[in-house]
Amino acid sequence: MRHIFKLISILSIFILCANAIADDTINLGVAGAHSGDLASYGLPSVKAAELVVEAINAKGGVLGKKVVIWAEDDACKPELATNTATRLVSKGVHVVMGHICSGATKAALGIYKDMNIVTMSPSATNPGLTQSGNYPNFYRTIASDDAQARLEVDFALSTLKIKKIAVIHDKGDYGKGLAEYARKFIVTSGIAKVVLYEGITPGAVDYSAVIRKIKRSKAGAVIFGGYHPEASKLVSGMRKKRMDTIFISDDGVKDDTFIKVAKEYAEGVYASGPKDVSVHPLTKKATNDHQQKFGKDPGAFFLNAYSATQALLNAIEKAGTTKYEALRKALQNEFVETPLGKIRFDKKGDALGVGFSMYQVQNGKYVEVEK
Amino acid sequence: MISENFTDSILYFIELLLGGLTRGSIYALIALGYTMVYGIIELINFAHGEIYMLGAFTALIISGIMTMNGYAGMSVFFTAMLVAIVYSSAYGYTLEKIAYKPLRNAPRLSPLISAIGMSIFLQNYVMLAQTSDFMPFPSFLPDFECLSLIDYMIGGPELIILITTILVMICLTILIKYTRIGKAMRATAQDKKMAMLVGIDINRMISATFVIGSALAAIAGVLIATHVGQINFYIGFIAGIKAFTAAVLGGIGSIPGAVLGGLILGLTESFATGYVSSDYEDVFAFALLVLILIVRPSGLIGRTEIQKV
Numbered sequence: 001m002r003h004i005f006k007l008i009s010i011l012s013i014f015i016l017c018a019n020a021i022a023d024d025t026i027n028l029g030v031a032g033a034h035s036g037d038l039a040s041y042g043l044p045s046v047k048a049a050e051l052v053v054e055a056i057n058a059k060g061g062v063l064g065k066k067v068v069i070w071a072e073d074d075a076c077k078p079e080l081a082t083n084t085a086t087r088l089v090s091k092g093v094h095v096v097m098g099h100i101c102s103g104a105t106k107a108a109l110g111i112y113k114d115m116n117i118v119t120m121s122p123s124a125t126n127p128g129l130t131q132s133g134n135y136p137n138f139y140r141t142i143a144s145d146d147a148q149a150r151l152e153v154d155f156a157l158s159t160l161k162i163k164k165i166a167v168i169h170d171k172g173d174y175g176k177g178l179a180e181y182a183r184k185f186i187v188t189s190g191i192a193k194v195v196l197y198e199g200i201t202p203g204a205v206d207y208s209a210v211i212r213k214i215k216r217s218k219a220g221a222v223i224f225g226g227y228h229p230e231a232s233k234l235v236s237g238m239r240k241k242r243m244d245t246i247f248i249s250d251d252g253v254k255d256d257t258f259i260k261v262a263k264e265y266a267e268g269v270y271a272s273g274p275k276d277v278s279v280h281p282l283t284k285k286a287t288n289d290h291q292q293k294f295g296k297d298p299g300a301f302f303l304n305a306y307s308a309t310q311a312l313l314n315a316i317e318k319a320g321t322t323k324y325e326a327l328r329k330a331l332q333n334e335f336v337e338t339p340l341g342k343i344r345f346d347k348k349g350d351a352l353g354v355g356f357s358m359y360q361v362q363n364g365k366y367v368e369v370e371k
Numbered sequence: 372m373i374s375e376n377f378t379d380s381i382l383y384f385i386e387l388l389l390g391g392l393t394r395g396s397i398y399a400l401i402a403l404g405y406t407m408v409y410g411i412i413e414l415i416n417f418a419h420g421e422i423y424m425l426g427a428f429t430a431l432i433i434s435g436i437m438t439m440n441g442y443a444g445m446s447v448f449f450t451a452m453l454v455a456i457v458y459s460s461a462y463g464y465t466l467e468k469i470a471y472k473p474l475r476n477a478p479r480l481s482p483l484i485s486a487i488g489m490s491i492f493l494q495n496y497v498m499l500a501q502t503s504d505f506m507p508f509p510s511f512l513p514d515f516e517c518l519s520l521i522d523y524m525i526g527g528p529e530l531i532i533l534i535t536t537i538l539v540m541i542c543l544t545i546l547i548k549y550t551r552i553g554k555a556m557r558a559t560a561q562d563k564k565m566a567m568l569v570g571i572d573i574n575r576m577i578s579a580t581f582v583i584g585s586a587l588a589a590i591a592g593v594l595i596a597t598h599v600g601q602i603n604f605y606i607g608f609i610a611g612i613k614a615f616t617a618a619v620l621g622g623i624g625s626i627p628g629a630v631l632g633g634l635i636l637g638l639t640e641s642f643a644t645g646y647v648s649s650d651y652e653d654v655f656a657f658a659l660l661v662l663i664l665i666v667r668p669s670g671l672i673g674r675t676e677i678q679k680v
Binding site for chain 1: 379383386387390391393394397398504505506507526595598599600601603605606608609610613640641642644645648649650652653
């Protein structure tokens, strides 16, 4: 009996502590792999949060309150992530920046959702996390796995106004995965048709039969998922047959070797690629701060985590409260200036303006094109 | 409307046919080297694809040097081709002396493994000595003016490859049937001991076979590289596998067989892609190989005719 009393009294002290913290500080949970194999993905996010919070606290905090970081480890394991989430919730966090891995994030999200806590991951790329609509409390500052296909299809349909599209891939994981997303997006858009969907064998001597098939399908554009050797063979084969079909491809083709090999035939080819943020002044500042404080270059997803922390704290500031609905509205409506650019979030939780841009070969160079 | 559709599908058929013939003649040109070597010493020369790749690389280097010094056009093409032929032939000759001759009386598996070893060695040698990247290859072959009306069906380079393959096949057949060296080769192929007894230098004959086979590989390498426009150290492997399949399909050891096998393989792939799906291109090609080998185990024109080499 005495033991139980002891336990209750200890617990009540903890609860009091939590409440006390909750009242006069903003509690930021940072969850992810801070130990184990994948710690190198998670630790940079803690450092990013520390840098942002330090800068904001120096300016007087958020809503006049100091921001406090609560870091919890999930080792990228879904079975640990639920515990991590419970621990953070019991500490009274207002928002969570994390988790790092898609699997762990998914496992933890249910708990945050029940507690109405906004969660923002710097690195979980699984498309379903946002697109399923199951987790309205989830946001992320990284493009999802299907973002390239989405960008390519949007570009073909809205910017180029193409009605018939041939989707070609190289049968590989990367190329085929992308092509499948592209096909799905075109079909669900309802305004264009997939007139051809084919896989080609990488390294074959030529692709003349497929090229004839593309011609016969009367496609206005080809969306190709794969790498540059096959792309340059396809493009030069098509141009030699006097076809001016638009060629749209991916990051595997946005490589200078493609232009070197396909030469004049590369001209006019579109390819999506990661947005270049290295020249952004905020990126330079964040990287410099990291070097000064920790004495080395930042690790993986550092900029995404930095931006996520900024976006979360900015939303609290703009909303004037830490209430769930107000925060969601602020995230969707208020732009925030981050190292990844000026971002806000769409209804599903993906950051707008983060991730990939469209490039076109112009005069032998890849040039970013406006939408 | 119906007639227009009909014309369209006829045109489509002709396009696929010509595309298949071009691809087939590419396979055939490489397959000739496989089949000659097999004919004379019953060895599958797996390094043949690498000789093809070496030919393409030599031509690229020569053409680069010549272009830098201000030469242009067909003179570059012919010089590059010539040097590639000489260089590849030298490689073929040396390859035989180093990797196969010491194993001539060894069990049949040993030279086979030695061939695979040479293939891997040459690939990695080129990768380290040159580059692992894809290199652009200049397009030497002109698009003829007179073809401009039908070049959506068949272009200049494709026509040249097709004609070269046919010419090479005819020359080889004449060489083997009617010349002194051809007779000596056939004799070596039929019975080495007897050939030696009647005064034929069989080592020279075997070397000659490797030299001719390698020269053909070099011609194929340069023509195809200029048609496709890119090369890297690995092109020999896939081309080699397909050409080997073509040689087996036609009946390995037979020269018309290699050409026939190449053309059939090329046409099958082209039609499979055109009418079914390119996903199944290889499935159809190899299903055909299996079918033909079930009906005719020695290939289409294999063995039953005594015309070896």
